Amino acid sequence: MAVVRQLKLGAFMRPVSIHTGAWRYPGAxxxxxxxxxxxxxxxxxxxxxxxxxxxxxxxxxxxNMSTEALRRSHTVTSFEPFTLLSALAAVTSRIGLVATASTSFEAPYHVARRFASLDHLSEGRAGWNIVTTSNPDAALNFGLEDHLDHDERYARAREFYDVVTGLWDSFADDAFPRDPESGTYVEPERMRALDHAGRFYRVRGPLNIARPVQGWPVIVQAGASEAGRQLAAETAEVVFAAPNGLFDGRELYADIKARMARLGRDPDHLKILPGAFVVVGDTESEAREKRARLDSLVHYENAIGSLSIALGHDARGFDPDGPLPEIPESNASKSGRQKTIDLARRENLTVRQLAQRLGGYGGLSFVGTPATIADAMQEWLETGGSDGFNVMFPYLPGGLDDFVDKVVPELQRRGIFRRDYEGRTLRDHLGLPRPANRFFPSGA
Amino acid sequence: MAVVRQLKLGAFMRPVSIHTGAWRYPGAxxxxxxxxxxxxxxxxxxxxxxxxxxxxxxxxxxxNMSTEALRRSHTVTSFEPFTLLSALAAVTSRIGLVATASTSFEAPYHVARRFASLDHLSEGRAGWNIVTTSNPDAALNFGLEDHLDHDERYARAREFYDVVTGLWDSFADDAFPRDPESGTYVEPERMRALDHAGRFYRVRGPLNIARPVQGWPVIVQAGASEAGRQLAAETAEVVFAAPNGLFDGRELYADIKARMARLGRDPDHLKILPGAFVVVGDTESEAREKRARLDSLVHYENAIGSLSIALGHDARGFDPDGPLPEIPESNASKSGRQKTIDLARRENLTVRQLAQRLGGYGGLSFVGTPATIADAMQEWLETGGSDGFNVMFPYLPGGLDDFVDKVVPELQRRGIFRRDYEGRTLRDHLGLPRPANRFFPSGA
Incomplete structure (x- = not known):
């Protein structure tokens, strides 16, 4: 019996949606x-x-935006990820919980510890979205005047990952007999100090927390630049990709999976999930009307600010009704910058049109009926475009309710999405192996 | 009508009790x-x-202990505080949630953000236990070879506190109109960048989170040294004190409240809660037997390790059956070191006896019946010893169940502890004012 490929679905959440007009949508x-x-x-x-x-x-x-853009933005203030996801861990039992943590402004010991703790609290449902933080304004909140450049950030991220995963391996899985008779709570022989001394970090260890339920929380990355792709092929288990369309998606998918094979990794052990902004209507025209109404709520100040961030260049001086001028190199995320330039050239957009697209949501979108959205997702799944999606909802709760009530049953009817969880951990859901412990391989 | 002074009660938790033999106690x-x-x-x-x-x-x-002490210790591995307390916030509705965070190994922006997030999640129940971390082994997990000395740690803590509280004031309480008609989500004029540039920290701000429900989470401190007392008088709202008895307790209480008055602070705006290890029996002898049984479960290796930490000096070479020798100055917490020396001199303890006392739990203890424990707590409350206690349970869940089922009703019967919560926030419970916003005093 042939096994039908199954979609993996993440929900990419900002509390009030990623779309900058979402909070003004009726009922949001x-x-x-x-x-x-x-x-x-x-x-x-x-x-x-x-x-x-x-x-x-x-x-x-x-x-990271102008005063007038800030005035209209709901995306700059919200709960901090670890505190929110830990609270959600207490009121859910199966769904995975993926937190973003930056390798540029954190200490690896703290990051290793919080993810391990979340994994224990949730009984194996934690994931770490590794970001290098390209926003130079963030550096000023951490005493740094000069932000690290792109390659330096990725070199640091690679070492940070080595330290964090090494700390997660501090204890063998069977290191805690907790035997009241002998008085042995933990076996020090089943514990290892990492003693890491690298270019960026010196960390002794061990971590003061038992090995996570999943061995390691699931490793998630987003980078699509050359350095980002290589880091993903070496280390990631989920890639939160951002291709603009199926052609780009297939290229990224094939490239990352080929890099994995060259590194000796099983390509099935990494799931590529493009972000997909999904607007559901009972008819095509209803869906398009929802999107148009939503975009109409985006203020131009937000639009031009988003464009500036994407380019790593202040776009406010550009002629709004002219074409996008040549942009000098900068510290901005290289993949995001090039994608923005490509979009403008491909669709022949003015600065204003480009800004408004980005200011709402400029990435991959599925706008349609449950059937056409399921068609598109199925095509991506079955033609090497992705292993699933990180779904973005246009407004909350309505956009999420629409997806859950209408699209999910259609995907289930087609047999490409689960009707029930088969395992308990996030690794179970994603079909990922539990990593062996580098220090205690037989006890993993 | 005279208002009867009311005890404030915190529960000082390590997951499996602070007592190093607790995990071996029957039923633990x-x-x-x-x-x-x-x-x-x-x-x-x-x-x-x-x-x-x-x-x-x-x-x-x-x-921070020998291999043989580690083998028997349940206190070195547990959940990380922010993740645990956030999860508990989701399954409780009134109890305050106080997390420990170190000023020596964290970035103020992260600390400000996590406490603000926990305060929003819990609807105003967060508190920050400020510690400076005297354990030199911790430094090695954060790339630091030389641990900061005592005075330097306190100078850093004071500036850290200024930055964190300043970041909490980033937004006026009414900064978020979220008006869909005008499109104004936040008023930038009601937001302030901190622009802090001090001896230890440079932090621009603003914090990317709305002002906490309580204005600021409640500020908790433990230090009893000269620097610790002064920092507490300047900044703390709860002092987790560790006097050995009522005489010491009254001295500390009077001193910190007098320092506050000299600084122009209302002494009622700081609650002094000594840690109290409480063992409850239905008779005095049953209580003493429980304590003796518990202490008998402590291994000597743990005992001598605890003594070494308390002194900041390796005590393993001391003659176990001789008196405590003179100890050189060190980087250890000065108050803890002197208290340990005083205890040995006062009770004429051998090194072994001192170590075993500390290895179990060496601080203030109430061991008795519900009535005698309530007597002791009432005496402290009514004679200027404390405003309440941070209760430590000898083992879990039994020791906690005993306190809740037997001592709390006795305290309530005497009218010195609440029968129900009167407010919703931790500040409400403790009778603490909501701090004014330094940048937007009228909007606080």
Whole structure:
């Protein structure tokens, strides 16, 4: 019997949606950024729909846009990921919980510890979205005047990953007999100090926490640059990709999986999940009207700010009705910058049109009926475009309810999405192996 | 009508008790260090008993004891405080949640953000236990070879506090109109960048999170040294003190409250809660037998390790059956070191006796019946010894159940402890004012 390939579905969450006009949409929860009951409802619905993971985006600064853009933005203030996901762990039982943590502004010991703790709290449902943080405004909140350049950030991220995963291996899985008779709580012989001394970090260890339930929390990455692809092929288990369309998606998919094979990794041990902004209507025209209404709520100041961030260059001086001028090199994420330039050239957009597209949401979108959305997702799945998607909802709770109530049953009917969880951990959901312990391979 | 002074009660928690023999006690939950269901039960019982706060201790290293002491210790591995308390926030509704965070190994922006997030998640129940981390082994997990000396740690802590509280004031309480008609989500004029540039930290701000529900989470400190007392008088709202008896307790209480008055602070705006290790029996002899049985479960290796930490000096070479020798100055917490020396001199203890006392639990203890324990607590409360206690339970869940089922009703019967919560936030429970916003005093 042939096994039908199954979609993996993450929910990419900012509390009040990624779309900058979302909070103004009729019926949207404007207070969700700081309302735990709202987030509890959303996570509960996603779990009932058998989503693989709740994926919490993050950033580390407010001042990365103009005053007028900030005035209209709901995306700069929200819960911090570890505190929110830990609270959600207590009120859910199966859905994965993926937190974003930056390798540029954190200490590896803290990061290793919090993810291990979340993995124990959730009984094996934690994932770490590794970001290098390209926003130079964030550096100013951490005492750094000069932000690291792109390659330096990735070199640091690679070493940071080595330290964190090494700390997770501090204890063998069977290191804690907790035998009251002999008085042995932990076997020090089944514990190892990492003694890491590298270019960026010196960390002795061991971690003061037992090995995570999953061995390691699931490793998630987003980078699509040359350095990002290589880091993903070496280390990632989920790639949160951002291709603009199926052609780009297939190229990225084939490239990362080929890099893995060259490194001796099983390509099935990494799931590529493009971000997909999904607007559901009962008819095609209803869906398009929803999108148009939503985009109409985006203020131009937000639009031009988003364009500036994407380019790593202040775009406010550009002629709004002219074509995008040549942009000098910068510290911005290289893949995001080139994608933005490509979009403008490909669709022959003015600066204003490009800015408005990005200011709402400029990436991959599926706007249609449950059937046409399922068609598109199935095509990506079956033609080497992806292993699933990180779904972005246009507004909350309506956009999420639409997806859960209408699209998920269609995917289940086609046999390409689970009707129930088969395992308990995020690794179980994603079909990922439990990593062996580098120090205690037989006890893993 | 005279208002009767009311005890404030915190629960000082390590998941499997602070006492190093606790996990071996009959019926003790040996797996509680990494079992969220256990912690959920304990927090729920404390909330039903109307405790002010669940107080989570912390440390940042494993290797601060010998191999043989480590083998017998349940205190070096457990959940990380922010993740645990956030999860508990989701399954409780009134009890305060106090997390320990170190000013020596964290970035102020992260600390400000996590406490603000926990305060929003819990709807105003967060507290920050500020510690400077005297354990030199912790430094090695953060790339630091030379640990900061005592005075330097306190100078850094003071500036850290200024930055964190300043970041909490980033937004006026009314900064978020979230008005869909005008499109104004946040008023940038009601937001302030901190622009801090001090001796230890450079932090621009603003924090990317709305002002906490409580204005600031409650500030908790433990230090009893000269620098610690002054820092507490300047900044603390709860002092987790560690006097050995009522005489010491009154001296500390009077001193810190007098320092506050000299600084122009209302002495009622700081609650002094000594840690109290409480063993409850239905008779005096039953209580003493419980304590003796518990202490008998402590291994000598743990005992001598605890003594070494308390002194900041390796005590393994001392003659176990001789008196405590003179100890040179060190980087250890000065107050803890002197207290240990005083205890040995006062009770004329051998090194072994001193070590065994400390290895179990060497601080203030109430061992008796519900009536005699309530007598002692009432005496402290009514004679200027304290404003309440941070209760330590000898083993879990039994020691906590005993306190909640037997001592709390006795305290309530005497009218010195609440029968129900009167407010919603930790500040409400403790009778502490909501701090004004330094940048937006009228909007606080």
């Amino acid at each position: 929860w404007r207070d969700a950024n700081f309302s735990f009951p709202r987030l509890k409802y959303l996570a509960g619905r996603l779990e009932a729909a058998r989503f693989d993971a709740f994926f919490m985006a993050d950033h580390l600064a407010v001042l | 939950w040996r797996d509680a260090n990494f079992s969220f269901p256990r912690l959920k039960y304990l927090a729920g019982r404390l909330e039903a008993a109307r405790f002010d706060a669940f107080f989570m201790a912390d440390h940042l290293a494993v290797l």
